Amino acid sequence: MYDIAIIGLGPAGATLARLLSPKYTVIALDRKTFGSDGFQKPCGGLLSSDAQKALAGFDMTLPKDVMVDPQIFAVKTIDLKSGLTRHYQRFYINLDRHKFDLWLESIIPHGVEVHSGSTCTAIQRTENGFTISYRENGREHTVQARYLVGADGANSIVRRTFYPHKKIRNYLSVQQWFPETHANPFYSCIFDPENTDCCSWSISKDKQFIFGGAFPKDHARERFENQKKKLEKLGFRFGEPLKTEACLVLRPSSMRDFCCGKNDVFLIGEAAGFISPSSLEGISSAINSALKLSQVLNSGKGRFNRKYRSKTFPIRLKLFFKVLKCPFMYQSFLRKLVMKSGLQTIKIIPSEAEKQMP
Numbered sequence: 001m002y003d004i005a006i007i008g009l010g011p012a013g014a015t016l017a018r019l020l021s022p023k024y025t026v027i028a029l030d031r032k033t034f035g036s037d038g039f040q041k042p043c044g045g046l047l048s049s050d051a052q053k054a055l056a057g058f059d060m061t062l063p064k065d066v067m068v069d070p071q072i073f074a075v076k077t078i079d080l081k082s083g084l085t086r087h088y089q090r091f092y093i094n095l096d097r098h099k100f101d102l103w104l105e106s107i108i109p110h111g112v113e114v115h116s117g118s119t120c121t122a123i124q125r126t127e128n129g130f131t132i133s134y135r136e137n138g139r140e141h142t143v144q145a146r147y148l149v150g151a152d153g154a155n156s157i158v159r160r161t162f163y164p165h166k167k168i169r170n171y172l173s174v175q176q177w178f179p180e181t182h183a184n185p186f187y188s189c190i191f192d193p194e195n196t197d198c199c200s201w202s203i204s205k206d207k208q209f210i211f212g213g214a215f216p217k218d219h220a221r222e223r224f225e226n227q228k229k230k231l232e233k234l235g236f237r238f239g240e241p242l243k244t245e246a247c248l249v250l251r252p253s254s255m256r257d258f259c260c261g262k263n264d265v266f267l268i269g270e271a272a273g274f275i276s277p278s279s280l281e282g283i284s285s286a287i288n289s290a291l292k293l294s295q296v297l298n299s300g301k302g303r304f305n306r307k308y309r310s311k312t313f314p315i316r317l318k319l320f321f322k323v324l325k326c327p328f329m330y331q332s333f334l335r336k337l338v339m340k341s342g343l344q345t346i347k348i349i350p351s352e353a354e355k356q357m358p
Contacts, residue, residue: 002027002113004297005132005145007120007158010041011051012269012286013151014104017112019294026112027143029134033117034102041153042175042245044203044210045097046187050284052093057291066099068206074346076188080230082336086345092187094205123148123161129264147304149266149293151286154248156271159259168257168273171198172220173249173280175212176241180204192230193332195223198251199280202236211238214249214280251277253323258316260309268293274315278322278329285315 002025006013009030017028045068047055055062071094074087108114118136129146150158159166185204190213192200200213211231215223228238250273252258258273260266268274269286276282292311296304328334 001025001128002143002145004147004149005029005130005143006149006151007123007132008150008152008156008269008271009105009108009114009116010101010151010153010269010286011104011283012271012290013149014101014108015287015290016149016151016268016294017108017114018104019291019298020112021298021300022109022111023300024297027145028108028112028114029118029120029132030105030114030116031119032098032101032105041097041101042173042212042247043097044175044201044212045095045100045205046203047093047095047100048279048281048284049091050281051287052091054284054287054291062093062095062100063103065096066103067093067095070094070185070204072185072187072204074187074348076186077339078188078190078231078234079332079335079339080190080192080227081194081332082339084336084339086339086342087348088344089346090187094187094203096206120152120157123158125162125263147264147266147297149268150261150271151268151290153270154250154275156267158265159267159271162261162265163259163267166257166259166273168250169253170217170248170250171196171214172217173212173214173247174220174224175210175245176238177243177245178209178211178238178241180207180209181237181239182209190227190231191330191335192227193330195227197330199329200227202231208242209237211236212245214251220246249280250275251280252319253277255316255320258312258319260305260312262305264305266293266305266308272312274312274319276319276322278326285319288315 004024004026006028075090077086118134120134122133124131130148133142150156188202190200196215198214203210252273268289270282274285296307
């Protein structure tokens with residue numbers, strides 16, 4: 001019988017496991033392993049300024065081997081409908097997302113019982129808490145816990161089990177890796193309303209080139225390939241993919257979409273719907289929601305669910321403001337006006353070699 005069971009050890013779950021008081025007995029289940037052949041979350045691997053601020057609040061520094069080349073200071077924004085391209089300054093850190101997740105897991109205190117390479121298969125509420133079933137090394141196991149934390153992302157089994165009515169708008173994120181063949185590495189954000197009402201992205205990373213996007217689930221792969229054909233005409237170089245990844249991604253559209261949990265169930269990170277509807281950035285909210293829950297649980301003063309919901313109100317409000325921001329990014333007419341205005345754009349100065357190119 002554990003005090004707390006955490007399902008998922010991404011940035012949300014790993015942060016919570018690290019911050020919980022040692023007075024609690026904690027078990028954490030996660031699909032990742034420390035090898036390269038285990039589960040890896042499909043992600044562009046850019047650490048936003050908000051996520052950097054969240055880490056800075058703990059006085060943390062990133063290990064060198066988590067970061068990758070190159071570090072890029074501008075995003076190339078492409079509107080395929082209007083034909084406009086603009087550059088905007090951004091302060092992202094380019095990193096290896098899998099190594100970043102493993103690093104966060106590696107600094108969890110030894111008092112937390114971590115089960116890597118395990119998959120939660122079922123959860124039931126009992127008189128004294130919860131019974132959690134999971135598969136590890138081909139065998140089924142069962143444990144009990146007083147409190148249950150869902151930190152298991154967009155397709156959270158915790159949210160699906162206890163809050164099946166929370167049908168948050170979602171997309172299929174498809175991403176491919178290619179050998180980098182572009183003359184100058186770059187990061188881009190692509191808008192293409194013909195194939196998706198969300199966004200796509202490309203990132204250069206350690207001599208590889210990533211292209212991905214969030215697409216409606218019907219014909220998602222066909223939409224993805226159609227967009228690649230469009231971008232090839234603009235000079236994007238793809239070739240044969242080294243690997244293809246896909247995962248579900250949430251995109252909240254109202255305050256009602258956020259689900260903090262109740263009755264000793266807690267949701268943090270993307271499992272709670274805490275992800276930006278404009279940029280799909282979720283690491284900052286994952287870390288911040290885990291911090292809020294750790295403060296509530298460590299206080300030991302009861303009424304945990306009510307206090308956690310209250311403490312996460314600023315997170316929910318900030319994300320709701322991003323919902324209001326979305327029309328200026330995703331409605332074609334408004335986006336065209338913003339991009340044509342040149343507001344906050346930066347001018348790219350070509351090299352002498354580039355000037356000579358036809």
